[in-house]
Amino acid sequence: MGRLTVKGLSKVYGESSAAGSVTALQNVSFEVPDNQFCSILGHSGCGKTTLLNIAAGFEKPTSGSVMVDGEPIRTPGWQNTMIFQDYALFPWASVADNIAFGLEMKNMPRHKRLDTTQYFIGLVGLKGFENKYPHQLSGGMRQRVAIARALAVRPQLLLMDEPFAALDAQNRAFMQDELVRIWQREPKTVMLVTHSIDEAIKLSDCIAVMTRRPGRVKEFIQVELPRPRDEDDAAYLKLKRKLRDLIHDEMEEQ
Amino acid sequence: MSESETPIQETRINLAPAERTSPSISVRLLRLFSSLPNLGLLIFLIIAWQLASTVWLPSIDPHMAVLMPAPTLIAKTAAAMIASGELFYHLTASLKREAMAFLFSAVAIPLGIAMGWWRLVYNQVQPIMEILRPIPPLAWIPLSILWFGLGDEQNEFIIFLGMFFPILVNTIVGVKNIEPNLVRAARSLGAPEYKVLGRVVFKGALPQIITGVRIGLGVGWMALVAAELVGANSGLGFLINDARSMLRTDVIVVGMLTIGLIGLLIDIAIRMISRRLLPWSLALGR
Ligand SMILES: Nc1ncnc2c1ncn2[C@@H]1O[C@H](COP(=O)(O)OP(=O)(O)O)[C@@H](O)[C@H]1O
Numbered sequence: 093m094g095r096l097t098v099k100g101l102s103k104v105y106g107e108s109s110a111a112g113s114v115t116a117l118q119n120v121s122f123e124v125p126d127n128q129f130c131s132i133l134g135h136s137g138c139g140k141t142t143l144l145n146i147a148a149g150f151e152k153p154t155s156g157s158v159m160v161d162g163e164p165i166r167t168p169g170w171q172n173t174m175i176f177q178d179y180a181l182f183p184w185a186s187v188a189d190n191i192a193f194g195l196e197m198k199n200m201p202r203h204k205r206l207d208t209t210q211y212f213i214g215l216v217g218l219k220g221f222e223n224k225y226p227h228q229l230s231g232g233m234r235q236r237v238a239i240a241r242a243l244a245v246r247p248q249l250l251l252m253d254e255p256f257a258a259l260d261a262q263n264r265a266f267m268q269d270e271l272v273r274i275w276q277r278e279p280k281t282v283m284l285v286t287h288s289i290d291e292a293i294k295l296s297d298c299i300a301v302m303t304r305r306p307g308r309v310k311e312f313i314q315v316e317l318p319r320p321r322d323e324d325d326a327a328y329l330k331l332k333r334k335l336r337d338l339i340h341d342e343m344e345e346q
Numbered sequence: 347m348s349e350s351e352t353p354i355q356e357t358r359i360n361l362a363p364a365e366r367t368s369p370s371i372s373v374r375l376l377r378l379f380s381s382l383p384n385l386g387l388l389i390f391l392i393i394a395w396q397l398a399s400t401v402w403l404p405s406i407d408p409h410m411a412v413l414m415p416a417p418t419l420i421a422k423t424a425a426a427m428i429a430s431g432e433l434f435y436h437l438t439a440s441l442k443r444e445a446m447a448f449l450f451s452a453v454a455i456p457l458g459i460a461m462g463w464w465r466l467v468y469n470q471v472q473p474i475m476e477i478l479r480p481i482p483p484l485a486w487i488p489l490s491i492l493w494f495g496l497g498d499e500q501n502e503f504i505i506f507l508g509m510f511f512p513i514l515v516n517t518i519v520g521v522k523n524i525e526p527n528l529v530r531a532a533r534s535l536g537a538p539e540y541k542v543l544g545r546v547v548f549k550g551a552l553p554q555i556i557t558g559v560r561i562g563l564g565v566g567w568m569a570l571v572a573a574e575l576v577g578a579n580s581g582l583g584f585l586i587n588d589a590r591s592m593l594r595t596d597v598i599v600v601g602m603l604t605i606g607l608i609g610l611l612i613d614i615a616i617r618m619i620s621r622r623l624l625p626w627s628l629a630l631g632r
């Protein structure tokens with residue numbers, strides 16, 4: 093369960109009337125049905141991270157709200173977990189302990205915790221690495237730990253801030269496929285932030301294209317292409333051209 | 347159910363490579379031997395010292411030879427003091443004071459965490475800290491003698507002062523330097539505030555806290571000797587001061603060498619413990 097509703101959301105950093113205040117988001121509204129994968133596509137500085145931080149409960153909106161199943165999000169918690177661009181794995185904890193952290197916070201009994209941890213280690217393909225520490229892993233593997241850690245608490249909403257930006261091109265494409273595979277096994281409502289058109293098309297059921305600052309939703313697009321998505325497919329290319337034009341307009345308006 | 351069985355087995359298997367990474371005894375011996383040539387100058391100086399004390403100084407003035415006891419005499423005295431238990435007696439007296447003072451100064455860890463975490467606590471405590479911190483622990487000796495009298499408490503108080511601020515300052519820095527996303531990640535995974543403090547802030551600051559403890563124990567060890575010089579009737583500081591009144595320079599040097607050696611051993615011990623406890627922090631280059 094996790095229908096995501098963003099309603100009339102605005103965020104102003106600093107005193108709204110004062111000089112130097114920044115309007116990061118202005119009247120953003122859209123809705124993502126349960127278990128759908130939604131991408132937020134826009135240039136850097138358009139307020140994507142701000143939107144995620146509000147959805148994660150890290151920041152308060154100036155007006156409007158982000159709701160899951162009609163309940164406004166006010167504080168961080170396991171219902172709406174975030175996967176960070178730098179992974180934010182606990183360096184002092186092994187892979188298994190990182191993944192088990194949220195389960196411990198939920199006071200899950202030990203045997204159930206071990207089972208659940210083991211299941212998610214398997215799901216993200218980290219069998220055999222349970223006792224490794226984050227610094228012993230490659231970027232892609234750290235990403236897997238972060239995904240497993242966030243999914244293990246079984247959130248209603250999974251938030252990801254440019255999760256693959258730190259990976260090289262080959263790893264990025266591979267991890268995108270992996271994310272889709274994992275998400276299909278563990279369906280979740282996902283809100284993923286990206287500035288890559290291809291990433292948005294490859295992953296999403298719907299895409300919110302943002303304008304430049306102040307961030308508004310320029311267009312909300314449903315992606316009807318069958319999975320796995322074929323980059324050479326005519327419909328894929330058509331959508332890609334459309335998104336590129338939308339983003340390009342933004343450049344012109346500068 | 348079979349899923350719950352597998353992790354336990356794999357845990358055992360995976361331990362092996364981690365243990366293999368620490369160098370074997372033969373490798374360590376090899377490293378020790380290969381570093382021997384670096385001791386050339388030291389050995390030369392000891393030989394020169396020996397000759398100066400036994401040949402050169404007595405030929406000028408026999409009284410001066412007393413001021414510079416020969417290495418062989420020092421070794422003999424050390425052996426006698428170890429055999430009689432005298433050295434051990436003073437050493438344990440000093441170590442006991444150091445340990446007691448450390449127990450008290452460990453208060454700096456929770457205080458430092460509170461100061462690093464809550465701005466209000468920091469703002470209130472910081473002015474007091476800035477006033478007290480530049481006062482050398484030794485400047486407290488006269489007042490502390492009036493407060494506690496001569497004896498263990500007074501000594502421990504001086505040592506405590508030497509340890510407290512390095513631990514406090516490093517703990518504050520450690521807490522303030524924690525990656526903010528780690529705290530956010532913990533909250534996002536449902537950690538309540540006290541668990542964020544205990545499981546993330548404390549652990550994240552631990553490498554820096556241990557650095558503070560290392561520095562604190564070092565400063566405390568120096569303060570200890572000074573405190574014992576003035577106000578004790580046991581301990582290594584007392585030992586060397588007492589030997590002065592009897593012109594036993596050999597005992598003084600044995601005491602001095604013991605003070606240096608134990609200080610070094612304490613430092614090495616802390617470093618070994620932290621390497622064992624925090625393998626991840628070395629990898630982070632701290
Ligand atoms: N904590 C903050 N205080 C003030 N301004 C901020 C803060 N966070 C973000 N901003 C500003 O808000 C705008 C949107 O930022 P952000 O949400 O990070 O965009 P994006 O993630 O799309 O690059 C930027 O102009 C940024 O400078």
Ligand SMILES: [Mg+2]
Pocket residue numbers: 140141
């Ligand atoms: Mg951003």
